Amino acid sequence: MQELSVRHLLGIKDITPQDIQLIFETADNFKDVLNRPIKKVPSLRDITIANVFFENSTRTRLSFELAEKRLSADVINFSSSSSSVKKGETLLDTVNNILAMKVDMIVMRHSSPGAPHFLSRHITANIVNAGDGTHEHPTQALLDSFSIRERLGDVAGKKVVIIGDILHSRVALSNIFALQKLGAEVMVCGPITLLPKYIKELGVKVELDVRKALAWCDVANVLRIQLERQQMKYFPSLREYTLYYGIDKKLLDSLDKEIVLMHPGPINRGVELSSDAADSHHSIILNQVENGVAIRMAVLYLLASRQ
Amino acid sequence: MQKRIIVNHKLLEIMVMRLCHQLIENHGDFSDSVILGLQPRGIYVAQRIQKTLAAILGKQVPTGYLDTTFHRDDFRRRDTPLTANATKVDFLIEGKKVILVDDVLYTGRSVRAAMDAMIAYGRPANVELLVLIDRLYTRHLPIQPTYVGRHVNSLLSQRVLVEWQGQDTPEDNIWLITKTDE
Numbered sequence: 001m002q003e004l005s006v007r008h009l010l011g012i013k014d015i016t017p018q019d020i021q022l023i024f025e026t027a028d029n030f031k032d033v034l035n036r037p038i039k040k041v042p043s044l045r046d047i048t049i050a051n052v053f054f055e056n057s058t059r060t061r062l063s064f065e066l067a068e069k070r071l072s073a074d075v076i077n078f079s080s081s082s083s084s085v086k087k088g089e090t091l092l093d094t095v096n097n098i099l100a101m102k103v104d105m106i107v108m109r110h111s112s113p114g115a116p117h118f119l120s121r122h123i124t125a126n127i128v129n130a131g132d133g134t135h136e137h138p139t140q141a142l143l144d145s146f147s148i149r150e151r152l153g154d155v156a157g158k159k160v161v162i163i164g165d166i167l168h169s170r171v172a173l174s175n176i177f178a179l180q181k182l183g184a185e186v187m188v189c190g191p192i193t194l195l196p197k198y199i200k201e202l203g204v205k206v207e208l209d210v211r212k213a214l215a216w217c218d219v220a221n222v223l224r225i226q227l228e229r230q231q232m233k234y235f236p237s238l239r240e241y242t243l244y245y246g247i248d249k250k251l252l253d254s255l256d257k258e259i260v261l262m263h264p265g266p267i268n269r270g271v272e273l274s275s276d277a278a279d280s281h282h283s284i285i286l287n288q289v290e291n292g293v294a295i296r297m298a299v300l301y302l303l304a305s306r307q
Numbered sequence: 308m309q310k311r312i313i314v315n316h317k318l319l320e321i322m323v324m325r326l327c328h329q330l331i332e333n334h335g336d337f338s339d340s341v342i343l344g345l346q347p348r349g350i351y352v353a354q355r356i357q358k359t360l361a362a363i364l365g366k367q368v369p370t371g372y373l374d375t376t377f378h379r380d381d382f383r384r385r386d387t388p389l390t391a392n393a394t395k396v397d398f399l400i401e402g403k404k405v406i407l408v409d410d411v412l413y414t415g416r417s418v419r420a421a422m423d424a425m426i427a428y429g430r431p432a433n434v435e436l437l438v439l440i441d442r443l444y445t446r447h448l449p450i451q452p453t454y455v456g457r458h459v460n461s462l463l464s465q466r467v468l469v470e471w472q473g474q475d476t477p478e479d480n481i482w483l484i485t486k487t488d489e
Contacts, residue, residue: 029393032394
């Protein structure tokens with residue numbers, strides 16, 4: 001019988017390729033459960049999970065909450081905007097208060113990189129990182145690789161390009177780790193201002209021309225241009241970004257091969273992806289969302305069995 | 308460790324043939340009946356039953372594999388984690404007569420989990436249980452099989468192992484394994 005090598009899912013960096021395969025195999029089974037008339041199993045019925053979100057999230061929180069409910073866990077939700085964090089309570093105090101109510105697992109999103117790592121040194125409950133600042137977003141990377149595996153059969157040997165704001169993206173970093181552990185070749189592509197200075201040290205290719213990047217890859221994972229960061233002038237204008245890095249159907253059709261198009265959401269239609277590209281047969285964006293629930297069920301199930 | 312054959316391949320063939328005829332007595336032409344083999348080892352029994360029934364009746368009885376992992380009651384209560392297996396049920400069981408199939412009936416907890424897992428596919432008309440080996444006086448739950456290959460009196464420390472040709476051995480055998488302090 002296999003088990004995960006870790007007690008918490010803090011980042012893809014800390015887990016082994018075997019862990020990822022085990023999560024995928026378990027997720028296959030949960031995907032099967034999700035396609036039944038009754039989409040629920042009683043595995044975690046004696047477990048309470050707190051979703052602690054210090055940063056806004058819709059998709060990830062819904063996906064986690066659904067995964068928890070499908071596993072029959074009891075769920076409590078916490079968001080910092082309506083809590084005592086506003087009154088000056090520290091992270092550790094907040095979490096310890098939640099744990100005092102007999103909570104077994106914490107799913108946490110925080111704006112500070114390393115917040116879940118800090119927490120893991122002080123509490124005994126299992127922790128799942130649902131995004132920590134610009135650092136990691138492990139379940140998103142797992143569901144991305146799982147979706148590639150589902151569409152192309154395997155991740156190993158595939159060429160994957162991540163396009164857009166690499167500098168601020170926790171999705172990009174987790175994806176790079178996950179894809180490399182599974183044996184894929186990784187390239188990043190974007191305006192030079194949005195590429196971290198030392199990105200090459202992670203062993204990824206760097207390309208500034210999106211057409212060359214698309215011609216090279218099997219899979220393109222397009223990241224959201226964070227409109228809220230526009231004042232910071234990483235590039236001259238949105239229009240210019242769309243002109244140089246926007247992907248549309250015409251560009252996809254001009255390639256001499258079929259590529260798979262991914263996006264972690266939410267999409268800025270008409271900016272990084274045009275509507276005709278996002279809704280084309282290349283796109284597996286909605287499969288990613290569907291797989292997200294199965295992947296999160298697998299992660300929660302496997303961590304719970306490591307109590 | 309001591310190993311002793313309690314049912315050899317010839318007896319096992321006769322046993323499977325007898326169980327199939329008992330099934331035919333109750334299910335006729337199997338028009339409303341389906342077979343569900345329990346993962347991991349019950350599926351081999353289900354395959355063998357399906358093959359033998361096909362030889363007698365000349366038709367394939369719908370056969371699926373049911374995984375009970377997520378419905379078990381010993382999750383987080385055992386040292387080794389439970390690994391899931393594939394569930395493959397390509398038919399609706401609503402209104403059908405379901406025959407659950409497993410190799411060894413011991414505590415009855417797997418069968419309870421299987422009944423829970425099965426309900427996710429619909430409400431069967433009735434449910435029967437077929438096992439090759441019924442270990443007597445070991446039940447934790449009030450569960451009794453409808454069809455039994457053989458009743459076996461065994462110690463709690465012993466284990467019954469059904470081996471199928473092609474899976475891990477050259478021929479079909481059922482073993483009683485006794486752990487000894489060496």
